[in-house]
Amino acid sequence: MRIPHLGASPYEYDSWRQSDTEAMALNFVEQKFNILYPQMHYDGPKPNYVQLEFQITTFLIAVLYKLFGHHYELARIVPVLFFIGSAYFVYLIARRFFSAPAAWIAIVLYGSLPLTFLYSRAIMPESAALFFFTGCFYFFSRWIDEDRLPPLIAASLFTALAISQKVPTVFVGLPMIAMAIAKYKIRSLWNWKLWSFAAVSLLPPYLYFSWLASISEYTFVSGIASKHVLPNFLHAFYSDEALAFFRGELPKAFTVWGLALFIAGLATLNWRKQYPIGIWAAAMVLEAMTVVAVIKFNYYLIFLGPPLALLGARFLQTIGKSRTGTAVSLGLLAITCWTSLQTVLPSLHKQHTELIRQAEAVRELTGKDDLIVVGTDDPSLLNASNRNGWRVTNTLPGKPIEEIHYFKNHGAKYFVPLKGFIYGDDGSTKAYLDAHFEKIEVEGGYTIYKLQ
Template sequence: MSRVSRAVVTILLLAFITAIRLPYIANSPYEYDSWRQSDTESIALNFIEHRMNIFFPQLNYDGPLPNYVQLEFQMTTWLIAWLYRWFGHDYALARAVPIGFFVMSAYFLLLIARRYVTDRTAWTAVLLYGIMPVTILYSRAIMPESAALCCMLGAYWLFVKGVEESKRGLVVLSGVFMALAIAEKIPAVFTGIPLIAVAVQAYKHRLFVRTELWIFAAIALGLPFLYFQWLSTVAEFPFVTGIATKHIWPHLLESFRSNEALEFFRTNLPSTFTWCGIGLFVIGLLCLDWRRHWSLGVWAIAMLLELAVIVATIRFDYYLILTAPVAALLGAQALARIGRWRVGKAAAAAVILAIGCQSYAIAVPLLQGQQTVLMQQAAWVQRYTPKNALVVVGTDDPSLLNASRRIGWRTGSLLPDDPVKELNAFIADGARYFIPLQGHIDGDDGRLAAYLNERFQRIEIPGGYSIYKLQ
């Protein structure tokens, strides 16, 4: 194919990947993973309304502002905030940011794939990457996953190109991309393992005397470390440090063997990659030409290690997304082998169609789901409470707080064993309203509801909602 024809195919493929993410682009964050999506969007809104500084992200809980939080580097929310400031509050603008990052990541994957396989197989890899359920769902979610993928794959391509073509500047630039990837999602650090394999293959015994590799490592690991360390000094909620010290390190070598982890993978791997996608990954790994593509095999093993060490402990399905690029690459190679059979091309097309149909069946019900009750109640909260009033929501999930665009607390966040004492502590700190989620209070055995009905004025709202005026 001519260079122009190749460019046209690439553009059409990326356009297709973009197009299948446009339906439901105007959805609110109150769908699947509403806690994570609404938290992310609330940070963008707080940038606009309180402090437009990317190094000071703020959540709406727990307590009055500033609720600085130790989370990922806020590239996604920072861009969303600027789009909101320029064009107004529109959820389609918020979703356009992760979609844009994802399409860029798909292009980086194409560039990586072309260094291993033919153009046709590289395009197949990008197609598989684009139609997996996990990428369809979380590439348009208001979350940092797409930005992490973009930076991770950008780092991989720049590093390989820099090493193979002896361009030291690209290796150093790769370090910047890797730093951003790790700052977005710390498990992206596992992508460094295949990059070590690339360097070993290229430099062998001269590995440790290459200055650009030391600079790469210093940037890739040093900048995220400094960012999270600094943020922990100002953040009221050290989420990143807390997750590592409380959940990952204590169970580092045993989580993958637990019944909870096995059940998680049994349930979530098919729903994130489809059975056909899993089968292609396994075939591709088993049939891999290790002499030619051993860094690709190391990449696959590194991401399997990430599943065993990190995902088996955290057990959030969106953590599986970092495995999608290498799964797509190996899956495309498996399809290329199938395509050599007598009826191979038809069989390969049938497999791709099956993955697409399974992805459609998995993703569409989630894309169509909106928590209308929660959004209706949030509208009433906005109507019946002043904007600057501190409120308490009767759930551990802050989605109602975020949807109401109010600042305050979540039930059970301070004294979960004594909800009455906890409520009085919130009141002492300035809480003015208590809001059950359509009459429900998480973890309440009846004591807190009775205390509220006995002591405080209840504002009745049509639809079975209620708001308690605390002071």
């Protein structure tokens, strides 16, 4: 299902985030081949170090680019392989808590959910996060059952890497705490293995994000947490904006059928034996209510995918114990998968062709080291052009002319509207550019202004 359009550019759905990720991989190849120094193309001259997730996905893409050249197929292969790994862990978890038939159903559900489908082929870190997220749950549950060090070590490393990819994966700690308390009771408080697990899981991500904060121009991780999530996470879910977001995005992310199977799975779960799956699901619902309700990025819902697929498989297994029940179960599975496919297909054919053509013109008419300004707050055009520079973000409200001269005085050589579009412009910015700067007209209406 993921092979068609594998060579598509990042300039499709979520082109901002996809192109940022791909640009960081390219910067590893062309600028500094060091996983601890991720660079973006904005805002300003090089280097633009940024505080984001541990760059496993981008660095692997950079290695492939170095070996085989710059091909988008190589960039997409990395998240697809991480998806295969996470699907395998979903299978193993379902076998451990349910049965082999339920495990196969879980893989089919997990792989076809719209959000999982789209972001397992997207040039983004979500697929790697899902791999480590599902892996840490699996290995921790194995350690609880077996009490051997190898699964605990694996669980510690996978948890640390999951958090380093996406901090909200820390919510997987809730079912882990529940499993530990169920096994060790009060002794959990002084169990050295649990404390060691916590240290290995939490300390490396903390040190990594702290290190990046010390060198980065943009502290996205700590900035989003301190400015947006922490002040609002206790009450954001009840806001009209959050409720509207969930009403619109949950059905698109998992389909109405998938959500119904999730709820039915919770109702049929054997809570005495299978409580870790139920608590895992509840933990990720809590993550949605506290973190996603504030950020409102649909792809942050992706961590609901594994428990949703597991619980849907549990329900379909439960009703499929007779010949009639099997037919009903397979019918529900087929309807869910078909609905998912119809949801994702339109997204696979949409490329931002105007942006791609304008970027081709920029690469042809400007030098590799020229700084440019793009007329949008979205950096996709900068990334597609493979140029450093600035976005028009209206950082000087009501003073667009001063903003243009700010860019010019800091070395910007060209101003590039997106086929005439300038973010927040009432017409005065374009009029000023037309009157004061040389225009390079490109066939198709892709005007470029020469600032100096």
